[in-house]
Amino acid sequence: MNNEADLKIFEKAREARKLIIEMVYSAKSGHPGGSLSIIDILADLYFREINIDPTNPNDPSRDRLVMSKGHASPALYSILALKGFFPKELLLGFRRLNSKLEGHVHRGVPGVESSTGSLGQGLGIAVGMALAGLMDKANYTVYAIIGDGELEEGSIWESLMAGNKYSLKNLIVIMDKNNVQLDGFTKDIMPMGDIRAKVSAFGWNVLEVDGHSIHEFSEAIKTAKKSGKSPSFIIANTIKGKGVSYMENNPKYHGSPPADEKEYELALRDIERMVP
Numbered sequence: 060m061n062n063e064a065d066l067k068i069f070e071k072a073r074e075a076r077k078l079i080i081e082m083v084y085s086a087k088s089g090h091p092g093g094s095l096s097i098i099d100i101l102a103d104l105y106f107r108e109i110n111i112d113p114t115n116p117n118d119p120s121r122d123r124l125v126m127s128k129g130h131a132s133p134a135l136y137s138i139l140a141l142k143g144f145f146p147k148e149l150l151l152g153f154r155r156l157n158s159k160l161e162g163h164v165h166r167g168v169p170g171v172e173s174s175t176g177s178l179g180q181g182l183g184i185a186v187g188m189a190l191a192g193l194m195d196k197a198n199y200t201v202y203a204i205i206g207d208g209e210l211e212e213g214s215i216w217e218s219l220m221a222g223n224k225y226s227l228k229n230l231i232v233i234m235d236k237n238n239v240q241l242d243g244f245t246k247d248i249m250p251m252g253d254i255r256a257k258v259s260a261f262g263w264n265v266l267e268v269d270g271h272s273i274h275e276f277s278e279a280i281k282t283a284k285k286s287g288k289s290p291s292f293i294i295a296n297t298i299k300g301k302g303v304s305y306m307e308n309n310p311k312y313h314g315s316p317p318a319d320e321k322e323y324e325l326a327l328r329d330i331e332r333m334v335p
């Protein structure tokens with residue numbers, strides 16, 4: 060990585076990765092794997108692409124992001140805290156009684172646009188937001204993040220049909236293709252075949268990137284914004300658990316925190332050693 064702006068975002072993602080580990084370790088529960096796979100993308104979105112101001116979070120002209128894979132709350136919450144929506148100290152209340160930071164993304168948290176967690180539903184909400192934007196002749200962009208396991212939900216395909224029907228050029232879907240879902244590999248549980256061909260056949264502008272290359276992802280966003288009349292769908296190839304050696308590609312860490320102090324410290328060390 061030789062670009063100063065990309066490097067700054069990489070460092071934000073590193074910081075967020077450490078917060079993800081601290082949150083799930085302190086709560087003794089949560090979803091680190093799919094949070095670590097999407098964090099480079101979220102860092103790029105919140106620190107470069109998205110027009111949003113934490114001091115004016117309800118500005119009607121703001122861009123919107125719906126985290127449809129709502130179990131990846133540690134990723135979204137840590138980025139929102141780094142962006143200044145709420146103090147970082149609140150992150151340690153994650154999944155505790157009386158904290159707003161529930162295990163699945165919740166609208167009571169500053170900066171969160173929609174509660175999610177029931178897979179397949181967030182994309183429908185994003186479609187509605189994008190349609191409202193076109194009807195209002197507003198300029199905002201709606202981003203939705205879905206998982207590749209989540210792609211198996213029938214409601215995702217209904218939303219894809221609607222996105223095409225209404226020519227939602229202001230909607231960009233990012234699919235975190237980390238190839239793992241809850242308790243195994245996507246190819247074994249429900250092979251999705253040629254996703255690019257399928258989503259293209261639904262009338263979408265499909266792009267594919269390395270989801271850990273901040274530069275490549277940012278270029279894809281530029282292309283998506285010039286997609287003409289079609290909504291865009293970015294297939295982001297990622298690694299579940301990215302940055303923590305023992306979590307990478309390991310379905311166990313879909314929904315388990317570091318098991319003990321040793322694993323916790325190793326996770327933080329691995330993240331510290333990541334090179335851009």
Ligand SMILES: Cc1ncc(C[n+]2csc(CCOP(=O)(O)OP(=O)(O)O)c2C)c(N)n1
Nearest residue numbers: 093130176177178206207208209239240241
């Ligand atoms: C409707 C619904 N069914 C089941 C679940 C339980 N669940 C939570 S995460 C998950 C796997 C999701 O896999 P994927 O979308 O690939 O997420 P990622 O690997 O990016 O974390 C499942 C089955 C759920 N949250 N909602």
